[in-house]
Amino acid sequence: MFDNELKKRLLTTDPAQIGHFIEGGYMSPEIKPLFKEAKIAGPAYTVRAIGDDSTIVYYAMERAPKGSVIVIDRGGDKTFSCCGEIVALLAKEMGMEAIVVDGPATDSVAIGKMNFPVFASGLSPVTTRHVGLTGEINIPINCGGTVVNPGDIVFGDADGVIVINPELLEDLIEKAEKADKNEEEWIKAFKSGKIMSDFINITRLIENDTQGYINELKKV
Incomplete structure (x- = not known):
């Protein structure tokens, strides 16, 4: 179980140090925080949000336990941003640890000012809509080139993000x-x-x- 003591110990080290001892479970280096001071550690709550429909992201956050890292598989889309100021603010107020998205984010200045960790592969002014036609939650996904299972521990800072099997943590x-x-x-x-x-x-x-x-x- 990922308790406060394990989280505290994990946050005293760095993903790069853990990276010495793993042979897989690291996301693409392009996935970085929107502000460099961000450092996160928490269990993954997984989302697959495809194309320009991001309704599933809100659906996921209303079901994720507090302290979760919302990890979003965008199915390879690099155009539509499913995470901006409103999504980040809502995640912060609902007690999420962070958002990690395999795709672009937006509203980077506003997100930086609110000091909520959002990790993304880039930025885009083109945003998603609320349609509710697609998406899945709490399933194995691919984010940044690595498999993320629900409950995997997501550990990230300015150097990037790694994913840890809880049994190995x-x-x-x-x-x-x-x-x-x-x-x-x-x-x-x-x-x-x-x-x-x-x-x-x-x-x-x-x-x-x-x-x-x-x-x-x-x-x-």
Whole structure:
């Protein structure tokens, strides 16, 4: 279960640190927050919203638990924005953690001012309508080139977004926490004149021992 303690621990590290330990589950680098200070962590509530009809997004937010990240699969559409000022404001007031959309957003200045995290692949002045003819919720979707299942943990900041299976979360947090401590020591050491070869035998790994290189990386 993704409780407040796990969320707090996750937010003390970064997606880029978790990224050292995963081989999949990362969204396309083009999906970025509308303002750089955004940092999010929460369970996915998934939406498939196709074309210029975004009614399903409101339908989803009225059913998603508080703290959810609304993750929207746009079916490849890169023209119509299904998330602007009104959608973001409503999500904020309803207690959502963030919105992540595999497509453009709009009203970027207003969203930045309200300080609500919206991640998108770009911006567009062309918006969707309220028709209610298409869409699905709470199903496996594709967002940013990766599968997102309902309840997966969505972790994002200015560097991008990763998606974590809840069963793997605590182990990944522990690895990231250990790596954060290692980096603190490395930073101090590098500022004092040391180099990476003082910690890892770089020459041996590169020139002589490929398997050793792999084993050393697993220890870092």
